[in-house]
Amino acid sequence: MEIYVVKEGDSVDRIADSYGISAASIIFNNQLVYPYPLAVGQALLLSVGNASSGSYPAFVNGYAYPYIQQEVLDDTLPYLTSLSVFSYGFTTEGDILPPQIDDTFMIRSALSEGVMPILTLTPLGPDGNFNNLLVSAVVNNEEAKSNLLSNLLTTLTEKDFQGVNIDFEYILPEDRVPFADFVADTREFLSPYGYPVSVALVPKTSDSQSGLLYEGKDYRLLGEAADSVLLMTYEWGYTYGPPMAVAPINKVREVVDYAVTRIDPSKIDLGIPNYGYDWTLPYVRGSSRARTISNLEAVQIAIDAGVAIQFDETAMSPHFQYEKDGLIHEVWFEDVRSYQEKFSLLPIYSLRGMGYWQIMRFFRPNWLLLQDTFQIIKD
Numbered sequence: 274m275e276i277y278v279v280k281e282g283d284s285v286d287r288i289a290d291s292y293g294i295s296a297a298s299i300i301f302n303n304q305l306v307y308p309y310p311l312a313v314g315q316a317l318l319l320s321v322g323n324a325s326s327g328s329y330p331a332f333v334n335g336y337a338y339p340y341i342q343q344e345v346l347d348d349t350l351p352y353l354t355s356l357s358v359f360s361y362g363f364t365t366e367g368d369i370l371p372p373q374i375d376d377t378f379m380i381r382s383a384l385s386e387g388v389m390p391i392l393t394l395t396p397l398g399p400d401g402n403f404n405n406l407l408v409s410a411v412v413n414n415e416e417a418k419s420n421l422l423s424n425l426l427t428t429l430t431e432k433d434f435q436g437v438n439i440d441f442e443y444i445l446p447e448d449r450v451p452f453a454d455f456v457a458d459t460r461e462f463l464s465p466y467g468y469p470v471s472v473a474l475v476p477k478t479s480d481s482q483s484g485l486l487y488e489g490k491d492y493r494l495l496g497e498a499a500d501s502v503l504l505m506t507y508e509w510g511y512t513y514g515p516p517m518a519v520a521p522i523n524k525v526r527e528v529v530d531y532a533v534t535r536i537d538p539s540k541i542d543l544g545i546p547n548y549g550y551d552w553t554l555p556y557v558r559g560s561s562r563a564r565t566i567s568n569l570e571a572v573q574i575a576i577d578a579g580v581a582i583q584f585d586e587t588a589m590s591p592h593f594q595y596e597k598d599g600l601i602h603e604v605w606f607e608d609v610r611s612y613q614e615k616f617s618l619l620p621i622y623s624l625r626g627m628g629y630w631q632i633m634r635f636f637r638p639n640w641l642l643l644q645d646t647f648q649i650i651k652d
Contacts, residue, residue, distance in 0.1 A: 274318055274319065274320060274321065274322075274641065274642060274645040275292075275318075275319045275321040275322075276316055276317070276318060276319070276609050276610060276613065277292075277316070277317045277319050278314060278315070278316050278317075278584075278610075279311045279312060279313055279314060279315040279316075279317065280313065281313055283311055283313075284309075284311065285299050285300060285305065285309045285311070288317070288319070292319055292321055294319060294320060294321060296309075298319075298320045299317060299319060301637075302317070302318045302319070302320060302637060302638060302641055303317050303318060303637070303638055304569055304635075304636075304637050304638070306573070310576050311576070312572060312575040312576045312580070312581065312582050313581040313582065314575075314581045314582030314583060314584065314591070314593070315572055315575070315576075315582055315608075316582075316584075316591065316608040316609050316610045316638075317609075317638075318609045318638040318641055318642055326644055326645065326647070326648055326649075327644075327645060327646040327647040327648055328648060329619060329620050329646070329647050329648065330647070330648045330650055331354075331619055331625075331626040331627060331643075331647035331648065331649060331650060332354045332355070332501075332542060332625050332626030332627075332650045333352060333353050333354045333355075333626055333627055333628075333629075333643065333647075333649050333650070334353065334354060334355045334356070334357055334391070334438075334503070334542060334626070334627070334628040334629065335349060335353050335355075335356055335357065335628070335629040335631065335632035336357045336359050336393065336628070336629065336630050336631040336632065337356060337357070337358065337359060337379065337631055337632050337633060338359050338372075338374075338631070338633060339358065339372045339374035339375065339376040339379060340374055341379065341632070341633055343378065343382070344635075345632070345633065345634070345635045346379065346382055346632075347382065348635050348637075349632045349635060349640065350382060350383060350386040350388050351386060352640040352643055352644060352649060353383075353386075353388045353632075353649070354388065354389065354626065354649060354650045354651060354652065355383075355388060355389035355390070355391050355435075355436065355652075356379065356383040356388050356389070356390050356391060357391040357392075357393045357438050357628075358372070358376045358379055358380070358390060358391065358392060358393055358434075359372075359393045359395070359440075359631070360372065360393040360394065360395040360397065360440065361392055361393065361394050361395070361428070362394075362395060362396065362397050363394065363396070363407075363411065363421055363424075364407075365407060365410040365411065365414075365417060366417055366420060367411065367416075367417045367418065367419070367420025367421035367422075367423075367424060368420070368421075368424060369421075369424045369425060369427075369428050371428070376432075377432075380432060380433055380434065381433075384433060387651050387652065388651075388652075389435040389436055389652050390432075390433065390434050390435055391434060391435065391436045391437065391438050391471075392425075392428065392429060392432070392434040392436070392437050392438070393437075393438045393440055394425070394437060394438065394439050394440065394441075395440045395441065396408045396411075396441050403441070403442040403443045405441075405442075405443045405444055405445050405448070405485075405489070408441050408444060408445075408448060408452065409445055409447075409448050409451075411455070412448055412451040412452050412454070412455040413448070413451050418455060418458065422458065422459060422462045422463075425437065425459070425463070426462070426463065426466065426468075429463070429466075429468055430466075434468075435467075435468065435469075435652070436468050436469045436470070436471070437459065437463065437468060437469075437470050437471070438470075438471045438472070438473065438503070439456055439459065439470065439471070439472045439473065439499075440472075440473040441472075441473075442473075442475065442486065443485050443486060443489070444488075444489025444490060445485075445489055446485075446488040446489055448489055449488065449489050449490070449491050449494075450491070450494065452489060452490075452495075453491055453494035453495050453497075453498050454498075456470065456472050456495055456498040456499050457497070457498035460498060460499060460500060469500040469501065470499050470500050471499055471500060471501040471502060471503060471542075472495050472498070472499040472501075472502050472503070473502070473503045473505055474490055474492065474495060474502050474503065474504055474505060474532075475487055475490055475505055476504060476505055476506050476507075476524075476525075476528040476544075477490065477492060477528065477531060477532075478527045478528055478530075478531045479531060480492075480535075492531070492532060492535035492536055493535040493536070495536075496535055496536030496537065496540060499540070500540070501540045501541070501542060501625060502532075502536060502540055502541055502542065503542045503544055503628040504528055504529065504532055504541060504542065504543055504544050505544045505630070506520055506524075506525045506528050506529070506543055506544040506545075507519050507520040507544050507545070507546035507630060508520075508546075509521055509524050510550055510563075510605050511550070511563070512550070512562055512563050512565070513561070513562060513563075514563075515552075515556045515558075515561075516550075516552040516554070516556060516563070516592075516603040516605060517588070517605060518585065518588035518590035518592070518605050518611075519546045519548070519549060519550065519590070519605060519606070519607065520544075520545070520546050520590070520607070520611075520615065521585075521587070521588030521589070521590060522588060522589040522590070522611070522614045522615065523587055523588065523589075524588075525543075525615065525618070526618070529541075529543065529618060529622055529624075533622055538622055538623045538624050538625070539623065539624075539625050540625060541622075541624045541625055542624065542625055542626045542627055542628045543615065543618060543619065543624055543626070543627045543628070544627070544628055544630060545612070545615055545627050545628065545629045545630070546607060546629075546630060547567075547568070547607070547629050547630065547631060547632060547633075547634060547636060547639065548565055548566065548567060548568070548606070548607075548631075548634065549565075549566050549567070549568055549570075549571045549604060549605055549606025549607060550563040550564065550565060550566065550604070550605055550606075551563060551564045551566050551571075551574070551602055551603075551604045552564075552602060552603045552604075553600050553601075553602055554594075554600070554601040554602065554603055566604070566606065567634040567636065568606050568607050568608060568634075568636045568639075569634070569636060571591075571604050571606035572606075572608075574595060574602075574604060575593050575595065575604070578595035578596070578597070580593050580594065580595045581593065584610060589610065589611055589614040590605060590606075590607070590611045591605070591606055591607070591608045591610065591611065592604060592605045592606070607636075607639070608638070609638045609639065609642050612638075612639050612642055612643070613642060613646075615627075616642070616643065616646050616647070619647070626650070
């Protein structure tokens with residue numbers, strides 16, 4: 274595989290001729306839409322040379338909601354080690370709350386492809402936000418915790434899940450140790466039944482990092498408590514923040530640099546975003562709200578607006594501005610160049626693998642590049 278960046282005057286046929294490959298392969302790899310217009314600065318993945326898989330073994334997880342389209346799920350599963358169903362909740366008494374939409378088809382599809390279905394446990398409240406008071410009520414109450422673990426085992430068994438991912442966010446600072454103990458207790462309880470336990474970690478760069486998002490997550494304790502961890506190395510650029518890369522490589526590296534000093538690298542999965550954002554300018558803190566878009570949609574916006582895609586060499590991320598209805602917009606997203614930079618961190622730091630948030634939108638170039646770069650672990 275080779276990455277090609279579109280230049281002024283390029284066309285699919287012209288690029289195909291220059292590389293001695295078929296135009297059809299370029300169209301397929303990059304999900305191009307007839308009549309196949311291109312944007313200057315667009316990164317294309319070309320099938321150059323012999324098809325092969327990389328040698329570095331990587332665990333690949335993808336998060337998905339139960340409303341994922343069957344076709345998207347089917348297209349993605351061949352590239353995954355595990356599929357994390359998002360999500361299961363719980364009550365203060367320790368009762369399990371399943372997703373409102375039936376997830377049986379996801380579990381069956383995963384199992385049929387040799388992919389591990391994973392139950393994602395979250396303390397989401399009725400408003401859809403993380404409820405740290407719910408976490409506190411359970412991790413500090415032995416009876417509630419015991420009930421939750423018992424009910425969790427029942428759900429795992431009945432639904433044919435093969436593991437648990439604990440995604441608790443905004444943990445209260447005073448619950449830092451009780452939460453780590455909860456993760457350790459969950460692992461100890463489920464391990465005899467063969468269920469691995471992973472935990473999602475917000476992107477910290479030091480032990481003393483302040484803020485509610487960070488203070489309740491102890492990298493060392495949680496790294497010891499869980500079988501594996503996911504570094505949520507994304508959302509620097511986010512819905513309510515100013516325009517910037519979702520996962521700038523310089524910031525991602527800072528998190529990994531710190532993480533490997535606290536956690537065994539063979540337990541660490543790198544978080545990978547599968548989306549971008551479209552901001553309307555000017556950005557106004559407290560009122561601006563970016564629109565979430567797919568990577569394919571980002572490229573199509575650039576094509577429709579007739580603007581070139583830029584590439585930030587510090588963030589190693591694509592971006593551009595365009596005008597619509599008299600307003601200037603700024604877009605940041607991911608392409609094969611930004612993914613290649615993130616992929617390179619796995620062998621450098623000897624990481625276990627990666628986890629995608631999320632796989633609801635199929636972006637074929639990413640998966641083909643991943644397959645070309647790594648030996649995807651299948652259980």
